[in-house]
Amino acid sequence: MIQRTENITASIPQAKGVRTTKQVRSDQATASFKKTLKQQIGERKGIDFSAHAEDRLAVRQISLSQQELLKIEDGVNRASQKGASESLLLMDDLAFIVSVKNRTVITVIDGQNMKDNVFTNIDSAIIV
Numbered sequence: 001m002i003q004r005t006e007n008i009t010a011s012i013p014q015a016k017g018v019r020t021t022k023q024v025r026s027d028q029a030t031a032s033f034k035k036t037l038k039q040q041i042g043e044r045k046g047i048d049f050s051a052h053a054e055d056r057l058a059v060r061q062i063s064l065s066q067q068e069l070l071k072i073e074d075g076v077n078r079a080s081q082k083g084a085s086e087s088l089l090l091m092d093d094l095a096f097i098v099s100v101k102n103r104t105v106i107t108v109i110d111g112q113n114m115k116d117n118v119f120t121n122i123d124s125a126i127i128v
Helices: 021-043 051-059 066-081
Strands: 086-091 094-099 104-110 124-127
Touching: 051 104, 066 086, 066 094, 066 124
Parallel strands: 086 124
Antiparallel strands: 086 094, 094 104
């Protein structure tokens, strides 16, 4: 005699550390985005992006063209020549906080999230 079993997974609480299929897919999409971004950035060795900046780009679905990466690099070069250490770089409707010394973008803010923000611990601003 064959007994019928019911799907009881819906009634089992999810254990800590166990990820849903939706979470895994989201992580895979983020990882794919990060891989693509690293490939683009890898072509331009002059500027790095912190993990936090990469996350902000992925979450806000911001992709940077090669031309935009060149603009950022040029802005960092100009700030470095002036002796800047930590800069706010403004490009179109994006803001980047950049460690000029380390040549690393620390975070990225889009226009929608830029309003009513106060930027601290910077010693210069660059408009590209």
